[in-house]
Amino acid sequence: DAGVIQSPRHEVTEMGQEVTLRCKPISGHNSLFWYRQTMMRGLELLIYFNNNVPIDDSGMPEDRFSAKMPNASFSTLKIQPSEPRDSAVYFCASRNRRANVLTFGAGSRLTVL
Amino acid sequence: GIQVEQSPPDLILQEGANSTLRCNFSDSVNNLQWFHQNPWGQLINLFYIPSGTKQNGRLSATTVATERYSLLYISSSQTTDSGVYFCAVELRLYDRGSTLGRLYFGRGSQLTVWP
Numbered sequence: 271d272a273g274v275i276q277s278p279r280h281e282v283t284e285m286g287q288e289v290t291l292r293c294k295p296i297s298g299h300n301s302l303f304w305y306r307q308t309m310m311r312g313l314e315l316l317i318y319f320n321n322n323v324p325i326d327d328s329g330m331p332e333d334r335f336s337a338k339m340p341n342a343s344f345s346t347l348k349i350q351p352s353e354p355r356d357s358a359v360y361f362c363a364s365r366n367r368r369a370n371v372l373t374f375g376a377g378s379r380l381t382v383l
Numbered sequence: 384g385i386q387v388e389q390s391p392p393d394l395i396l397q398e399g400a401n402s403t404l405r406c407n408f409s410d411s412v413n414n415l416q417w418f419h420q421n422p423w424g425q426l427i428n429l430f431y432i433p434s435g436t437k438q439n440g441r442l443s444a445t446t447v448a449t450e451r452y453s454l455l456y457i458s459s460s461q462t463t464d465s466g467v468y469f470c471a472v473e474l475r476l477y478d479r480g481s482t483l484g485r486l487y488f489g490r491g492s493q494l495t496v497w498p
Contacts, residue, residue: 297497303485313469313488326485359424369432372471372486374426 274375276299276362279363286306288350291378294343297366302348303372304337314360319345370377388471389489396460396496404455404492406470414473415446415488417455421466431457431466445474460496467491 275294283289284326295302303318319339330337334353339345349356363374384410390395396402406415430444431438431454437444441460457464471486475495 296400315485315487318485335460346491361424361426370416370431371428373428377424377426381422 274364274373276360276375276378279376279380280380280381282383283352283383285353285365286351287382288348289352289364289380289382291347291360291380292366292383293304293345293347293362293375295345295362296366296373297343299364299366299373300342301365302339302345303363305363305374306358307361307377308358316347349380350379354382356380357382385412385472385474385487387470387472387487389468389492392490392497393493393494394495396494398461398496398498400460402494403476403495404457404459404462404470406453406455406471406472406489408451408453408472408487410451410474412448412451412472412474414484414486415448415453415472416471417444418495419466419467420470420491426469457494460494460497462498465494465496467493473478 277292283324300322304316305313307313316329317337322339337347359377359379361377365374367371388407390405415433418426420426432444432446434446434448441458443456469491471491473484473486
């Protein structure tokens with residue numbers, strides 16, 4: 271089991287550019303979560319999916335953020351246009367149908383200049 | 384949402400010392416997990432412990448659900464224990480065989496262990 275796989279691990283971009291972060295959950299896991307971590311706000315839940323359906327997107331900061339899960343093995347988080355305040359580490363996590371444990375990916379560190 | 388408070392926010396120890404980290408939460412939960420974020424940023428699950436006591440090597444955790452708190456004990460600390468320890472709680476619901484819910488994270492306790 272390769273765990274939750276995120277890409278890219280690091281991204282540096284300029285303000286206004288589009289950013290796409292990718293996540294492959296653990297095979298067999300049916301819930302997927304996107305978190306953002308900053309010093310100021312800690313770990314924030316942005317959105318989570320259950321069986322590929324978005325359940326709670328109340329944490330998505332604004333319309334510039336969007337997330338999709340076209341199938342059980344892939345999800346994207348897109349920021350368009352990006353702003354310096356979006357700089358953070360973005361984590362993807364998954365868990366299975368009745369599991370108790372959330373497994374995190376290694377994170378994608380985003381820097382917007 | 385559920386409020387999660389962790390204490391202390393920062394802790395500095397000499398190698399070999401013991402420590403206790405606390406997590407208080409505001410509502411009834413049926414899922415509580417402790418995570419360790421190492422200096423490289425990786426978040427690792429330590430315990431799933433909605434109630435009772437569990438031990439794993441030098442680490443143990445106790446949750447008293449009726450009083451809405453959990454404790455993480457680290458004995459004989461080592462430099463590799465350094466990092467941030469997070470408590471996360473959830474009121475998990477089941478719907479048609481699937482789990483619904485979200486984990487609410489505390490702000491973490493930063494532990495530094497010196498040799």
